[in-house]
Amino acid sequence: AQKVTQAQTEISVVEKEDVTLDCVYETRDTTYYLFWYKQPPSGELVFLIRRNSFDEQNEISGRYSWNFQKSTSSFNFTITASQVVDSAVYFCALSEAGANDYKLSFGAGTTVTVRA
């Protein structure tokens, strides 16, 4: 069963628009970790954020913000005032570390295109 679902395949916005990427996860563990990675056109995978299951505080880092809601099993990612350099594929991932299971399960990714 898919543990991480990113329902949006592609999103296209004009520069300076905000964009929100949805991520819904599924796990029976009470201890788990959620991640977001960015894959720019150059192909490398860049770590953006980690959040553990006990910390539901939202986080902001510059133009990036993350909203973690256990009640809806969601960990959404918002880019504020998007820029062309934000064009990339973004992946949400889950680690069920409570079972000493350290592997990451990834969503299918959302391709974000920011047009000038």
Place this chain on the structure above:
Amino acid sequence: DAEITQSPRHKITETGRQVTLACHQTWNHNNMFWYRQDLGHGLRLIHYSYGVQDTNKGEVSDGYSVSRSNTEDLPLTLESAASSQTSVYFCASSTGGNTEAFFGQGTRLTVV
């Protein structure tokens, strides 16, 4: 600086040949992973290892094998390459489930 490197970066091989993709990390991480990336599927786990002599199958392990003889390396072998194994392969390492995984640059493999 510590890093994780994959080689080769690009490879073209013929159907039926055995191919080995190398992954080397200098982070001294116990956990190492191999993923493949295909359009519409994100990254899917092939094999992983939590330490020397430990290997485990992921969700798409058929036709692949790994071995872990030391902490630094986790080579991925395609026993008999098939066209369905044309993909981009990523190696990753981490210290634990509560830490991020660091990824190599990827290997683009084409099986003709």
